Amino acid sequence: xxxxxxxxxxxxxxARAAWVAFALYVLYAASQLEFTPARxxxxxxxGAKFVARLxxxxxxxxxxxxxxxxxxxxxxxxxxxxxxxxxAPLALAAARNLMPAWATWPARAVMVLCRSFHPxxxxxxxxxxxxFGALAGILALxxxxxxxxxxxxxxxxEEISLKQVEAVRATGAPFASLVTYAVLPQVFxxxxxxxxxxxxxxxxxxxxxxxxxxxxxxxTLFAAFQRFxxxxxxxxxxxxxxxxxxxxxxxxxxxxxxxx
Amino acid sequence: xxxGAPAASAADPRRxxxxxxxxxIRGLVKAYVPGTPVLRGIDLDFAPRGITxxxxxxxxxxxxxxxxxxxxxxxxxxEILFEGQDxxxxxxxxxxxxxxHIGMVFQEYNLVxxxxxxxxxxxxxxGYVTPLNAWLRRYPPRDVERAFELLDTVGLGPHAHARADSxxxxxxxxxxxARAVMQExxxxxxxxxxxxxxxxTSVEIMALVAALSEKHGFPVIINIHNVALAKRFAxxxxxxxxxxxxxxxxxxxxxxxxxxxxxxxxxxxx
Numbered sequence: 085x086x087x088x089x090x091x092x093x094x095x096x097x098x099a100r101a102a103w104v105a106f107a108l109y110v111l112y113a114a115s116q117l118e119f120t121p122a123r124x125x126x127x128x129x130x131g132a133k134f135v136a137r138l139x140x141x142x143x144x145x146x147x148x149x150x151x152x153x154x155x156x157x158x159x160x161x162x163x164x165x166x167x168x169x170x171x172a173p174l175a176l177a178a179a180r181n182l183m184p185a186w187a188t189w190p191a192r193a194v195m196v197l198c199r200s201f202h203p204x205x206x207x208x209x210x211x212x213x214x215x216f217g218a219l220a221g222i223l224a225l226x227x228x229x230x231x232x233x234x235x236x237x238x239x240x241x242e243e244i245s246l247k248q249v250e251a252v253r254a255t256g257a258p259f260a261s262l263v264t265y266a267v268l269p270q271v272f273x274x275x276x277x278x279x280x281x282x283x284x285x286x287x288x289x290x291x292x293x294x295x296x297x298x299x300x301x302x303x304t305l306f307a308a309f310q311r312f313x314x315x316x317x318x319x320x321x322x323x324x325x326x327x328x329x330x331x332x333x334x335x336x337x338x339x340x341x342x343x344x
Numbered sequence: 345x346x347x348g349a350p351a352a353s354a355a356d357p358r359r360x361x362x363x364x365x366x367x368x369i370r371g372l373v374k375a376y377v378p379g380t381p382v383l384r385g386i387d388l389d390f391a392p393r394g395i396t397x398x399x400x401x402x403x404x405x406x407x408x409x410x411x412x413x414x415x416x417x418x419x420x421x422x423e424i425l426f427e428g429q430d431x432x433x434x435x436x437x438x439x440x441x442x443x444x445h446i447g448m449v450f451q452e453y454n455l456v457x458x459x460x461x462x463x464x465x466x467x468x469x470x471g472y473v474t475p476l477n478a479w480l481r482r483y484p485p486r487d488v489e490r491a492f493e494l495l496d497t498v499g500l501g502p503h504a505h506a507r508a509d510s511x512x513x514x515x516x517x518x519x520x521x522a523r524a525v526m527q528e529x530x531x532x533x534x535x536x537x538x539x540x541x542x543x544x545t546s547v548e549i550m551a552l553v554a555a556l557s558e559k560h561g562f563p564v565i566i567n568i569h570n571v572a573l574a575k576r577f578a579x580x581x582x583x584x585x586x587x588x589x590x591x592x593x594x595x596x597x598x599x600x601x602x603x604x605x606x607x608x609x610x611x612x613x614x
Binding site: 245247256258266 | 414416440441442443444445446447448450452454455456457458459463467468469470471473475478479520523527
C-alpha cells in the first residue's frame with residue numbers, strides 16, 4: 085500500500101478553498117456597507133441619548149395602550165386558531181407517508197407560498213386588500229401560521245411509527261378513524277408544542293403588523309416613535325415584554341397539562 | 345388461562361379438518377422489484393379451523409405472504425379467495441369490510457403506544473363504528489363489555505386504563521391478540537408473534553392464541569421462527585424457502601431432512 089493511501093485524514097482542498105472564499109466575502113461585505121468601528125461608536129452615543137429619553141415611562145395614556153394591546157392579543161389568538169384549523173388538514177394532505185404525490189405537492193406548495201414572505205409584507209398586501217384595521221392583521225398572521233404550523237405538523241406526521249398505522253389499517257378502519265386513532269395520538273403532544281410556539285410568535289408579530297396599519301398596538305407604537313414620545317414608547321415596550329412573558333408562562337403550563 | 349401445551353394428535357381440534365377451505369391461495373406472486381419475486385407462485389388452502397404454522401428462513405417471504413392476505417402488501421399476481429371472495433380484487437370500502445374479519449397480530453405488537461389498553465382493544469372495532477363515534481369514543485355497550493371480558497381472558501383486567509407503552513412485551517402482545525379477537529375475526533394472521541419475547545412468555549402467548557382459536561372457532565396462520573413451538577402448537581406446518589412452499593404436512597412428519605431443505609445447511613441441527 086502506498087504512503088498516500090495510508091494517510092488517516094485526506095485533506096479536502098475544495099472545502100478549504102470554500103472556507104477561504106467565505107471569509108473573503110465577509111470582509112468584502114463589511115467594507116461595502118461601511119461597517120466601521122468609528123460609526124459603531126458614534127451609534128452607541130446616539131443610542132445612549134435615546135435610552136435616557138425613554139425614562140421615566142409615560143403612564144398618562146393607559147386607555148390608548150390598553151385598547152391597542154387588547155387588539156393585538158385578539159389578533160394573535162384569532163390568527164392562531166384559524167392557523168390551526170387550516171394547517172391541520174393541510175399537513176395531513178402533505179404527509180408523504182400517508183398521501184399520494186398528487187395530494188402532497190399542492191399542499192406543500194400552499195405552505196411554501198405562505199412562508200415565502202415576512203408577515204409584515206403579507207400584512208401590507210392585506211391592508212391594500214381589506215383596508216386598515218385588525219382584519220388585515222388577523223389574515224396576515226393566519227397566513228404565517230399556516231405556513232409555519234403546516235410545515236412542522238407535516239414533519240411530525242412523517243416521523244410517526246407506521247407500524248401502529250399498519251395495525252389499525254389491518255382492522256378495516258376507515259381512513260378518518262385511522263387518522264384519529266393511529267396518527268393523532270402519535271403527534272398530539274408535539275402539536276400542542278407547535279401551536280403554543282406559534283401563538284407566542286403571533287403575539288410578538290401582532291405587536292408589529294400595526295406599523296403598516298394592520299391593527300394592534302404596533303400602530304400606536306409607531307406613532308409614538310414618529311412624535312418623539314419616547315417615554316410613551318417605553319411604556320408600550322415594557323407592556324409588550326410583560327405580555328410576551330405572560331404568554332411564555334401560560335404556554336409552559338399548557339404544555340405540561342398535555343404532556344401526560 | 346392455561347399454559348399447558350397439548351401435543352398435536354389426530355383428535356386435536358387444532359388440526360385442520362377436511363372441510364371446505366376458508367382461505368384458498370392460488371398462484372400468488374409478489375415482486376417488490378419487478379423481475380425479482382419474493383413469492384414465486386404460492387398455492388395453499390387453509391381449513392376453517394386449526395393452526396397452521398409457516399416456517400422458513402428470514403427473507404423468504406413469510407411476512408409478505410401473510411400481508412398479501414389482508415392486502416397490507418399488494419400482490420403482484422394470483423388469487424386469494426377468502427370465503428369465496430377474491431381479496432386481491434377488492435378496493436376501498438369492500439377491502440375494509442373484508443379486513444374487519446381478518447385479525448392480525450404483529451411481531452412488535454404494533455399497539456398505539458399513547459392510547460390506553462382499552463382504546464387499543466376498541467381499535468379492533470374501528471371497522472364497525474363510524475369515524476365520528478370512534479373519535480368521540482362512543483362504542484356500543486356490547487363492544488365495551490366484550491373488551492372487558494377479553495381483557496380478563498388475557499389476564500390484563502386491571503390494566504384497562506393503563507397506557508399501552510407502560511406494559512411489558514408479553515402484556516403488550518396479549519393486548520395485540522385481544523385487539524385482533526375484538527374484530528370477531530374469521531381468520532387470524534400472526535406475524536412472528538413470539539420473536540420479541542422470552543421463551544416462557546412465547547409459550548404462554550402461543551397457548552393463548554391456541555385457546556382463543558378453539559374458543560371462538562377461527563383458523564390461525566402463524567409465521568414462526570421457532571420450529572419447536574410450531575410443532576407443539578400447530579396442527580399443520582408449511583415450510584417455505586426461496587419464495588416457494590417446500591413442505592406442507594403434519595408437524596410430527598417433519599424430519600431433519602425437511603428442515604435442511606427449508607433452512608439449508610445441517611450444522612445448526614446438531
